Amino acid sequence: MKPLRATFAIVAVLFLVVLAVSPLKDYLREWKKYQTGYNSLVAGLPQRVKPVDIGIRQVWVQKLDRVDRCVTCHLGVKEPALHAALEPYRTHPRIYHDVDDLGCTFCHEGQGAATEYRESVGNVKYWDRPILPRAYLEASCAKCHRENDVPGAPVLNLGRKLIRESNCAGCHRLEAYQKQWIPALDGIGEKVNRTWLVAWLKHPKAYAPSTKMPDFLLSDEEAGTLADFLLSFRTFPREAVLDPLPAALTSPGDAQKAKLVELGATKFREARCISCHPINGKGGYVAPELGKIASKVGEQWLYNYVKQPKRLQPGVLMPRYRFSPEELAGVVAYMESEFVDYDMEKPAPHTPDPGFYEKGRALFKKYSCGGCHGLPGMARAEETGPDLSAIGAKKLYEIDFGRSGIEQTLPSYLKTKLLTPHVFGESMKMPQFGFREDEAEAIAVALLGNTGDRIPPDLIVPATPQSAFAPQGEFGKLVDDLACLGCHVMNGRGRLVATDLSLEAGQARRTWIEGYFKIPYSLRPVLTERMPNLFLSDGEIKTLVDYMETSFIADTLEHAVPSDPTAAAIGRGLYYERYGCQSCHQIGAKGGYVGPPLDKLAVRLTPGWIFHWLKNPQGLKPGTIEPNNNLSDAEADALAAFLLSLK
Amino acid sequence: MRETFRAITRSQAWRSVFRHGLPLSNRTRAEAVFYNFFLHVHPAKVRRRSLKFTYTWGLGGLSAGLFIVLVASGALLMLYYRPSVQQAYGDMKDLQFVVSSGQFLRNMHRWAAHAMVAMVFLHMLRVFYTGSYRPPKEFNWVIGVVLFVFTVLLSYTGYLLPWDQLAYWGISVGTNMARSVPFGLGERISFLLLGGNIVGENALVRFYVLHCFVLPVAAMVLMGIHFWRVRKDGGV
Amino acid sequence: MSADFRAEKNPDAGAVPKRVAFIKGRTAARVRKEDEDLVMTVPHLVVREAIAFMAMVIVLALLSLFFNAPLEWIANPEHTPNPAKAPWYFLGLQELLHYFPPIVAGVILPALAVIALIVIPYFRVNVKREGLWESSRRRNLIGVCAVAGILSVLLFLYNVYAMLIPTLIVAAVMVTPAFVRRQGRILLWLGSRPLSWWIMTWFVIVVVVLTAIGTLFRGPEWSWTWPWKEIY
Known part of the structure; x- marks a missing residue:
């Protein structure tokens, strides 16, 4: 009996002790330490900051169905006096959103329910949305902000721009991104030669460093087969056929040719082709490289293309210059003589593999070339890459990191995938785009925003609507023929390389515009992208x-x-005297260089424009650096009168 | 002190609850068994031989003990748990991070549940190897086997409730097994169990009801019969 | 005849008349042992029960303080983990599923097991508690070898080594006492085990082995994976 009693006593005591330990463990929770730490911190501050009652705090965001307990420890989030305190007490940097309105994890991710540090940042195995690293934080803006230019989110904006330009939507399902215009391959067999094409397919950036065409890391054999396949396409859209070269180009005498080239050089310069086309890397950025064009395309194709660009490539944003037949021949002769790749191998005689068509077709499909390029008889490729419309919610356990050895997080996965797609496995079909690190990060940011989370409609900032502006009639035909929208914006349509023309006639005088068409000049001669002379007729x-x-x-x-x-x-x-405008502007070659000279302002601008510009420059041109001096109407009138008097 | 204690035990209120005196004499000790609802599953006297731990290894009793632990912790967990796809997982997280001793409760419930499956199986083995199923206890053995099946089902239905990957796919695999019952019966059984073709909201509610009401009540009834029979057949 | 039961004996024939008990062969002999000394339930049994219960709760509580119940990612019907495992007590069945068609592994075998467990007391399989080799050694030997042989061949054909090996071991241990002349204590004990004991032991070993393999040694695609290898 004795030992039994003793056992009973010991076990009973132990029983009570063990049951008491569990609430004790509960009592010693991590967050309590932080709260007492906060209270002793604020007690020592010169400002009066209220200490907190010990207890779990949380932000409940009903509309997002989120409970964030981050504020249990991040106690100074809304306390300006703590802007220099150490984390977790520091004041939140000023942003446009309120923590009570959106909570924390909606932007930062991590585990809002948690009350322990490690669990809350989500770097634990079983939490699939760990906290976003600072470099990727703008990803969360994309959840609601669908507009083109998200304020305060430069990385996200860059990422979206790159996604559009790289035409990711060609292969991947990506909401809100449309396929970009990329040359269809109709008639490519009449356009380029095989040597160039093989080299291009193997390594596009070697020919044109600024090209958007990615490197598919093709083998020699694949590139050859694909080239043979593509070169078999020799017909142009709408049954267009190449005009024969004029006699001046086919059999010129030496003296005649030299004269032709000289004329061509002049016209090439006057047409300001380099406003859009880079030549050996120098010049514009909106159109393809021309430095070695003569070794790429055939002379007949070049002649036909410069003559009527849209006949061979409908939709291309190249203006049809009003060259005379002689000038046209001159420009082509000049380009043929000047833009030659002397390093290119001499084309060897080549007989295609008998099965080249089928094999090439298979390769075309395998690498999803049709995602970007149209080819007659080939359907536009459906999204062959993974669906990216909810990539930001991809779980870590769904990612195969292979042998990459990178940090196992979604941002690092996306960045690495964009930089070196093949590191996760040899069979990956994604091509190498040659992004810089910061570009890859920006794209990753834009992609990470696609979380597929349900967003309340009232939080969504909708996408900037696409302008439906489509001028009709004679003007419309000219705008199309001259590809004005390739550089100018009109009523929200077009690519903004030059100026927005939507208020042009309100800004500039008629006579000035007419003169400008005849002899375009630049207000700021340092710019590369200058208005070309299109050699328009008076009509x-x-x-x-x-x-x-x-x-x-x-x-x-x-x-x-x-x-x-x-x-x-x-x-x-x-x-x-009063505003010291001369510190930026010149009148009579005296003054600063920041703004344009104002000598002949009266010739160019309308009085109304000058007046309103002086009153509120940003109202007419958002983002201009001209200061808004809050002039009174009388002051603006007087200043405008002075500027108009400078004839 | 002693006087106060005596006064309390002799008060009418005390005696109305405990009808017997302090178990100091053999008579009151026997009365303690007779008059106590919980102890009346025992005889007033037991053989000294059966007191030895290795006589039964205490497996049946401990299984019952685990059941008590499970009911107690389970009832507390029910206060915080909502059987809905939207909320179940979040409630788990709340238990872990906010509820006082919530994680401890959940741990107790989980480990006790696993222990019970093992304990009941071991109990069954003990009964087999000591031949304790022989007549007249054969039917009690059958009840025991059914109780074992119930234990497994209780554990299995509870397995889904946290609504995590482990739970979801554990249950999916299990119900897929049931689907292989021939004559189209399997499909029906699994449909009935899940309230649909896949594990979803309906399945969660069904498993919750089974886990928290149907199976425990059924198990308790069977346990009552089981214990009563043990007692009638001269067991401990 | 070995004593299945024992008639009450008293050397003093004068005081107690001799009695002979006739017991039909097919009923279990439940013979009251000599009266033992009885002890009071309270406190002897109740205290022991309380100790056992509290000890168990202590163990559970300590376990709960140091080991958290698993909670993985939120359920995701889109993504099946590889392997998707049932709770551990079903992993024996899941392991069987790896070898046999679903109808066999998922329905027939578990149903048979439960039915077999239920009917044990009615089949009187263990009534005699007679060692397997104590009588009709030859017949039993042939029977055991035949059943074990057929079972082994079947298991071999289905490549169920996880069951084949325990089966062969149990069968070998089972027949050893039948061949060995000089038996030590262990062999004597083994030799005195009845058939039902062997079947149950075989069953338990197979269940434990299958469950252990399913729980610890199975990785992606249900392939053999060592327990210390990370699965996910």
Whole structure:
């Protein structure tokens, strides 16, 4: 009996002790340490900051169905006095959102429910959305912000731009991204030679470093087969056929040829081809490299293309220059003589493999070339790559990191995949785009925002609507033929390389516009992207300006500026004394270089534009660095009168 | 002190609850068994031989003990758990991070459940190897086997409730096994069990009801019969 | 005849008349042992029960303090983990599923097992508690060898080594006492085990081996994986 009693006593005591230990463990939770730490921190501050009651705190965001307990330890999030404190107490940097409104994990990710550090940042095995590293934080903006230019999110904006330009949507399902215009391959057999094509397929960036075409890391055999396959396509859209070369180009005498080349060189310069085309890396960026074009395309194709670009490649944003037949032949002769790749191997005689067509077709499909390029008889490839519309919610356990040995997180996976796609396995079909590290990170940021989370509609900032502007009639035909929208924006349509023309006639005087079409010059001569001379006829210029005078204006810009000398005198005072405009602008070759010279302003600009520009520059051109000096109407009138008097 | 204690035990209130005196004499000791609902599954006297631990290894009793632990911890867990796809997993996290001793409760429940499956199986082996199923106890053996099946089912239905990957696919694999019952019966059984063709909201609710009400009540009834029979057949 | 039961004996024939008990061969002999000394349930049994119960709770509580119940990622019907495993007590069955068609492994075998367990007391398989080799050694030997042989061939054909090896070992241990002349204590004990004991032992070993393999040694695609290798 004795030992039994003793056992009973010991076990009973142990029983109670063990049951008491568990609440004790509960009592010693990590967050309590942080809360007492906070209270002793604020007690020592000169400012009066309220200490907190010990207890779990949380932000409940009903609309997002999230409970974030981060504020249990991050106690100073809304306390400005703690802006210099160490984490976890530091004030949140100023942003446009309120922690009570959106919570924490909606942007930062991590495990909001957790009350322990390791669990809350989510670097634990069984939490699939760990906290976003700082470099990738802008990804969360993309959850709601669908607009083109997200304020305060440069990385996200860059990433989205790169996704658009690289045409990721060609192979991947990606909501809100549309397929970009990429040359269809109709008639490629009439366009390029095999030596060039093989080299291009193998390593596109060797020919044109700025090309968007990625490197598919093809083997010699694959590149050869694919080239043979592509070269078998010799017909152009809408049954267009190449015009024969004019006699001037086929059999010129030496002296005649030299003259032709000289004429071509002049016209090439006047047409300012380099505004769009880089030549050996120098020049514009919107169009393909021309430095070795003569070794790439055949002379006949080049002649036909410069003559009528859209006939061979419908949709291309290349203007049809109004060259005379002689000038046209000159430009082609000049390009043929100048832009030659002397290093290119001499084409060897080549007989294609008998099965080249089938094999090439298979390769075309395998690498999803049809995701970007149209080819007659081949359906546009469906999304052959993985669906990326919810890539940001991809679970770590779904990712095969292979032998890459990288940090096992989703951001690092995406970045590595973009930089070196094949590191996760030899069989990966994704090509190498040659992104820089920061570009890869930016794209990863834009992709990580595709979480597929349910977002309440009132939080969504919708995508900037696509403009439906499509000019009709003579003007419309000219805009298409001259590819104006390749560089200019009109009423929200077009690519902004040069200026937005939507208010052009309200800004510039008719006579100036007409003169500008004849002899374009640049207000800022340092720019590469300058208006080309399209050699338009007077009739064409009239059509263009007439349309602009009716459409590219705004009633709000109407304003009569007084023309009396007293006003101009007051304006002079304001210009030189009150506002010191000469520190940025030049008049009579005196003044600063930041803004454009103002000598002949009256010739170019309308009085209304000058007045309104002076009143509120950003209202007319968002983002301009011209300061808004909050001029009164009288001041603006006087200043405008002064500027208009400088004829 | 002693006086107060005596006064309390002699008070009417005390005696209305405990009808016997302190178990100091053999009579009151016997009365303690007779008059106690919980102890009346025992005889007033037991053979000294059966007190030895290795006589039964205490496996049956400990299984019952585990059941008590499971009911107690389970009832507390029910306070925090909502059987819905939206909330179940979050409730697990709340138990872990917010509820006082929530993780401890869940751990107790989980480990006790696993232990019970093993314990009941071992109990069954003990009964077999000591031949304790022989007449007249054959039917009690059958009840015991059914109780073992119930134990496994209880554990299995509880397995789904956390709604994590482990739970979801554990249950999917299990119900897929049931699907191989021939004559289209398997499909029906699995449909009935899951309330659908895949593990979803309906399955969660069904498993919850089975786990928290149907199976425990059925098991308790069978346990009552089981213990009563043990007692009638001269067991401990 | 070995004593299945024992008639009450008293050397003093005068005091107690001799009695002979006739017991039909097919009923179990439940013979009251000599009266033993009885002890009071309270406190002897109740205290022991309380100790056992509290000890168990202590062990559970300590376990719960140091080992958290698993909680993986939230359920994701889109992604099947590889391997998808049932709870451990079903992994024996799942392991069988690897070898046999689902109907056999998922339905017939478990149903047979449960039915066999239920009918044990009615088949009186263990009534005689007679060692397997104590009578009709030759017949039993042939029977045992035949059943074990057929079972082994079947298991071999299905490549069920996880069951084949335990089966062969149990069969070997089973027939050893039948051949060895000089038997030590262990062999004597083994030799005195009845058939039902052997079947149950075989069953338990197979269940334990299959469950252990399914739980610890199975990785992606249900391939053999050592337990210390990370699966995910």
